[in-house]
Amino acid sequence: MTRLPRADAVRNRRLLLAAAADEFAERGLGASVADIARRAGVGKGTVFRHFATKDDLIAAILVDRMADLSERGEGLLDAGDAGDALYEFLTAAAEQRRERDLSFLAEASESMPEVARARDRLLKAIDALVARAAEQGAVRSDITGTDVLLLMCAPVYVAEAVPGAAPDLWRRYLAIIFDGLRPEAAHPLPAEAPRL
Amino acid sequence: MTRLPRADAVRNRRLLLAAAADEFAERGLGASVADIARRAGVGKGTVFRHFATKDDLIAAILVDRMADLSERGEGLLDAGDAGDALYEFLTAAAEQRRERDLSFLAEASESMPEVARARDRLLKAIDALVARAAEQGAVRSDITGTDVLLLMCAPVYVAEAVPGAAPDLWRRYLAIIFDGLRPEAAHPLPAEAPRL
DNA sequence: CACTAAACGGACCGGGCGGTCAACTTGCTA
DNA sequence: TAGCAAGTTGACCGCCCGGTCCGTTTAGTG
Numbered sequence: 001m002t003r004l005p006r007a008d009a010v011r012n013r014r015l016l017l018a019a020a021a022d023e024f025a026e027r028g029l030g031a032s033v034a035d036i037a038r039r040a041g042v043g044k045g046t047v048f049r050h051f052a053t054k055d056d057l058i059a060a061i062l063v064d065r066m067a068d069l070s071e072r073g074e075g076l077l078d079a080g081d082a083g084d085a086l087y088e089f090l091t092a093a094a095e096q097r098r099e100r101d102l103s104f105l106a107e108a109s110e111s112m113p114e115v116a117r118a119r120d121r122l123l124k125a126i127d128a129l130v131a132r133a134a135e136q137g138a139v140r141s142d143i144t145g146t147d148v149l150l151l152m153c154a155p156v157y158v159a160e161a162v163p164g165a166a167p168d169l170w171r172r173y174l175a176i177i178f179d180g181l182r183p184e185a186a187h188p189l190p191a192e193a194p195r196l
Numbered sequence: 197m198t199r200l201p202r203a204d205a206v207r208n209r210r211l212l213l214a215a216a217a218d219e220f221a222e223r224g225l226g227a228s229v230a231d232i233a234r235r236a237g238v239g240k241g242t243v244f245r246h247f248a249t250k251d252d253l254i255a256a257i258l259v260d261r262m263a264d265l266s267e268r269g270e271g272l273l274d275a276g277d278a279g280d281a282l283y284e285f286l287t288a289a290a291e292q293r294r295e296r297d298l299s300f301l302a303e304a305s306e307s308m309p310e311v312a313r314a315r316d317r318l319l320k321a322i323d324a325l326v327a328r329a330a331e332q333g334a335v336r337s338d339i340t341g342t343d344v345l346l347l348m349c350a351p352v353y354v355a356e357a358v359p360g361a362a363p364d365l366w367r368r369y370l371a372i373i374f375d376g377l378r379p380e381a382a383h384p385l386p387a388e389a390p391r392l
Numbered sequence: 393c394a395c396t397a398a399a400c401g402g403a404c405c406g407g408g409c410g411g412t413c414a415a416c417t418t419g420c421t422a
Numbered sequence: 423t424a425g426c427a428a429g430t431t432g433a434c435c436g437c438c439c440g441g442t443c444c445g446t447t448t449a450g451t452g
Contacts, residue, residue, distance in 0.1 A: 003397085003398085003450090004450090005398090005399095006397095006398060006399065006448085006449055006450075007449070007450090008398095008399070008400085008448075008449070009398080009399060009400095009449095012399085012400085030439095032438075032439060032440085033439080033440065033441085034438090034439080034440090037401095037402095042400080042401085043400055043401035043402060044401075044402065044440095044441090045399095045400065045401055045402065045441095045442085045443085046399075046400055046401070048440085048441065048442080049398095049399070049400075052441095053440080053441080054439095054440065054441090106357070110359070143372070146358075147368070147369075147372075150354045150355070150357055150358065150369070151354055151369065151372070153353075153354070153357070154350045154353065154354055154369075154373075157349075157350065157353055158346045158347055158349070158350055159346070159390075161302070161346055161349070162342075162346065162390040162392070163306070163392070165390050166387050166388065166390070168386065168387050169387045169390055170387075171386040171387050172343070172385050172386055172387040172388075172389070173343075173346070173347065173350075175376075175383040175384070175385055175386060176339070176343075176347070176373070176376040176377060176383075176385070177350075177372070177373060177376050178376070178382075178383060179375070179376040179378070179381055179382050179383055180371075180372040180373050180374070180375040180376030180377075181372060181376075182375070182382055184380070185375055186374075186375050186378055187371040187372075187374060187375055188371070189368050189371055189372070190364065190367040190368055190371060191362050191364050191365045191366075191367050191368040192362065193368070194355075194358040194361050194362070194365055196358070196359075199420085199421095199427085199428080200420090201428090201429095202418085202419055202420075202427095202428060202429065203419070203420090204418075204419070204428095204429070204430085205419095205428075205429060205430095208429085208430085226409095228408075228409065228410085229409085229410065229411085230408090230409080230410090238430080238431090239430060239431040239432060240410095240411090240431080240432070241411095241412085241413085241429095241430065241431055241432070242429080242430055242431075244410085244411065244412080245428095245429070245430075248411095249410080249411080250410065250411090393452105394451100394452095395450105395451085395452095396448105396449105396450095396451090397448105397449095397450095397451105398447105398448085398449080398450095399446105399447085399448075399449085400445105400446080400447070400448085401444100401445095401446080401447095402443105402444105402445105403442105403443095403444100404441105404442080404443085405440105405441090405442075405443100406439105406440100406441095406442105407438105407439090407440095408437105408438095408439085409436105409437085409438085409439095410435105410436100410437090411434105411435085411436095412433105412434080412435075412436105413431105413432105413433095413434085413435100414431100414433105415430105415431090415432105416429105416430080416431080417428105417429080417430070417431090418426105418427105418428085418429075418430085419426105419427100419428080419429085420425105420426095420427090420428090421424100421425095421426095421427105422423100422424095422425095
């Protein structure tokens with residue numbers, strides 16, 4: 001059998017992921033591996049022992065976050081009102097991103113299979129939430145889970161552009177965007193729904 | 197009197213701005229000054245003669261773009277249907293950004309007074325468009341020009357996240373978001389409207 | 393407790409970046 | 423057309439980054 005990982009290695013990996021998430025959130029993509037290592041209280045070499053490249057580290061962070069969101073979405077699937085459940089899910093997604101904006105990490109780790117797998121799971125949960133909401137007439141029936149996955153990020157993105165904004169400004173834009181998903185649509189949807 | 201700038205200097209400045217916009221659009225914020233100079237057919241030193249720092253160059257690009265949009269918005273102020281005018285303006289804004297996404301330049305040049313001035317002019321035009329649309333009942337009356345300035349960027353932002361997307365996918369999200377602005381609101385707006 | 397493979401640390405390397413500068417060229421003016 | 427300020431150029435500087443490497447430390451094992 002393969003040996004179990006050493007206890008200190010497990011601990012350091014966790015410290016590294018947490019430190020990296022904080023550092024990226026504060027300094028953006030340009031945060032240096034050396035700073036991350038220092039923040040985790042670890043040597044720079046240790047970072048590269050756990051994650052072959054900076055991009056691998058980024059991917060690992062993203063996978064963790066998407067897994068958290070997936071769990072949340074799956075837990076909301078048996079809620080009574082499907083519209084409320086969807087709204088609540090979108091709120092949770094916005095809150096996660098609000099706490100630490102790591103959206104810029106996505107482009108650095110496109111095309112990593114582990115990230116793709118995590119995103120597929122997330123999309124599956126959202127698909128189910130949207131389908132139920134559409135059945136119950138809470139949202140228009142021509143939007144897809146992918147639409148919602150994409151729009152999910154918009155409220156915080158929009159609110160972030162305001163320098164000294166109230167911390168819950170994103171709620172304002174979530175309300176507006178969710179209103180745009182209602183069944184009584186004024187505008188037909190141009191362009192086909194995207195896939196993935 | 198102060199001397200007029202030399203003809204070649206004027207030409208090079210224009211070449212530089214165009215080359216820089218292209219280069220940034222293709223390579224992101226990390227595009228190097230050396231590459232921009234090469235693309236403009238000019239020495240690296242010339243870049244710094246025209247723009248003291250990389251950030252000054254970025255600011256100049258942004259000012260140009262915002263001025264273009266402002267002009268467009270101001271021209272739409274005497275259109276018959278204010279709702280259509282607003283929709284058309286948002287379409288123009290999305291198209292500009294779709295052609296070349298330079299959104300990431302904004303954070304590099306926050307707090308530059310020239311950029312602030314250009315943005316103020318743009319905001320003024322949007323305020324007027326939104327006020328007219330609200331008067332005519334095309335949009336809900338509790339949204340502000342600032343809201344629209346912020347939301348304006350969302351459709352392209354959202355559509356960009358899809359790798360091989362149709363080039364006009366953003367129209368889909370513009371339709372959804374514009375629907376969210378209609379007067380028949382389902383959700384009250386949480387959080388106050390932001391300023392600036 | 394002794395031994396070893398796994399894990400760690402940080403000096404080190406090559407490369408690319410933003411920005412400077414002094415020698416050179418050129419458009420404008422009188 | 424002569425003269426010069428304005429403009430151009432690319433080699434150069436110092437810095438910091440991602441990634442490597444090897445001597446040292448340490449957690450688990452029998």
